[in-house]
Amino acid sequence: MKKILFIIPCIPYPLTSGGNQAFFHMVDYLRHKMSVSILLYPKGKEKKDVEKLKEVWDNVDFFIFTEEMTEPETRHPFYYKWLKKIALSTTRKMRRQLLTHDKDVVRKDMTLTSSIFEPLPSKYAEYISTVSRSGFDIVQVEFYPLISLGYLLPGDVQTVFVHHELRYVRNENEMTFLDKVTDEERMLYRIGKDFEHSALQTYKHVIALTEVDRQMLIDFVGGGEKIYVSPAVVKIADACDKQVVPTASRLTFVGNEGHYPNLNAVVWFCQDIAPCLRSQGFHFTFQVIGPWRSSYIKELQAACPEMELVGYVEDLHSFLNGSIVLVPIRIGSGMRMKILDAVSSKAPFVTTTKGVEGIDFRHEEECLKADSVYEFASAVIRLAGDKDLQVKLASQALGKLQKLYNPQEMLDRRLAIYDQILEMK
CATH class of the missing domain: 3.40.50.2000 (Glycogen Phosphorylase B;)
Known part of the structure; x- marks a missing residue:
């Protein structure tokens, strides 16, 4: 071999x-x-x-390769490690002080x-x-x-x-x-x-x-x-056994905040799209899956009290089933695994053009695409209010995934x- x-x-x-x-x-x-x-x-x-x-x-x-392999030879190893911890702690505190004056x-x-x-x-x-x-x-x-x-x-x-x-x-x-x-x-x-x-x-x-x-x-x-x-x-072996479970209000997002395009997407949703949804009388929950623990959270939850931090989910596909997956991605390239996860969960999704870039899913056929705040909010409201459309998009997306991305x-x-x-x- x-x-x-x-x-x-x-x-x-x-x-x-x-x-x-x-x-x-x-x-x-x-x-x-x-x-x-x-x-x-x-x-x-x-x-x-x-x-x-x-x-x-x-x-x-x-x-x-372990961190211990990088440690230099010192006269007093434990004292050196203690000093190193203090230096790292001081660096983090200095960075936090600087960031309090930078809201960008x-x-x-x-x-x-x-x-x-x-x-x-x-x-x-x-x-x-x-x-x-x-x-x-x-x-x-x-x-x-x-x-x-x-x-x-x-x-x-x-x-x-x-x-x-x-x-x-x-x-x-x-x-x-x-x-x-x-x-x-x-x-x-x-x-x-x-x-x-x-x-x-x-x-x-x-x-x-x-x-x-x-x-x-x-x-x-x-x-x-x-x-x-x-x-x-992504594994789709059991996707065919799932039923599309329509929802009228449950929205989900998959991705950790350590990847900036995810953070940008959630900030855009919480600060711009969510108020647009509320202004049209749409009631919803917005469940964010993955590790989110930074200083941004309180600010985002204040802007979007509908946001729930779910953390790590053991069975992601079962969790996404019965929701509308949002992919408000505006940055990056490559292949969005969150879209493949949505399709493998038999969950319909709303995305941007950038979010679905490189994957052959079409607007109105396998998903809904929208690139402005109003268009994205309107697409979410439309999909949440149309159970037949949810079933159609999720089913056709799975069929396309099996055909093109088996x-x-x-x-x-x-x-x-x-x-x-x-x-x-």
Whole structure:
């Protein structure tokens, strides 16, 4: 069996984000077709998640880099750790003090400043360099925070970068929501775009999640023959057994606040769309699924008292069934797992054009699309008041998902890409 090493910056378990789901389902399939290894860097409580993942993936080899490996040699290790905790605590408090004077949510969380090259911990880089030279046929890196690894990986293996979200596109989207773009922000955008362009060229192959992203990547870096499309996968095995359960008022959103496009979407709904719904006499509950614990919450719940924080849901598809899923996404690229989750739950959804970009779901056929506050609110009210439309959209969306994004076919497609890559060796 061919040997593949996956390197990712996050712990893909539990399945609390779209990125985790996309990675988990793909590896869960590939581990029976290839000799799979995964290199992780767990921090704090994430170590427990890694141990659980090891139980699930009993035939995967794990390379674990820990925080302890980064600790320098000191005369008094415990005293050093105590001082480090104080320094981190002081940094957090200083940041909170600064943020109290900055109410611009976009600037607080936008990715411009994190899109340029940032050195990785030196011992982590050395660990990756050593492990990646241990006889693998393919070394695959996923997610933008590790894109710079292309400069580090060995030249005698097939290197792959999976681009879940084109960063320069996301930065462009975020900048459109600023009242005024500063000269420094324009500079950071150009530096980040140049870095992304150069970093992508250090990989021998790039995988995008949608054809839209693939075409943008070809225009961006060229080399179309080595840029592939491999959509994300969700499980739909039991979706056909579900019934569409219409609702008149229950709205849901899936996504954690750590991903800024999610935060932007919820802020837009709470501050702009929800008041528009209320002004038209529409009564609703808005259930937000995923970790939301930041300082924004009180402000958002004050603007939208209908918002309920649900947290992590064990059976997401059962929870979404019987709701209208909202996808008011205005930023980013890639494939929205929250849409695939809605469809797999037999739940109708309302989205923006950006939210459904790259997925072949049509307005009035598989979903409702709206891009302005009034249009989005009107679409929600219309769908909530029409049970037949809910059944129609949810049923037709599932049929389209089974036809175009059949999980087994998507998994087989990824394996075929690896076979093609290995033939080039």
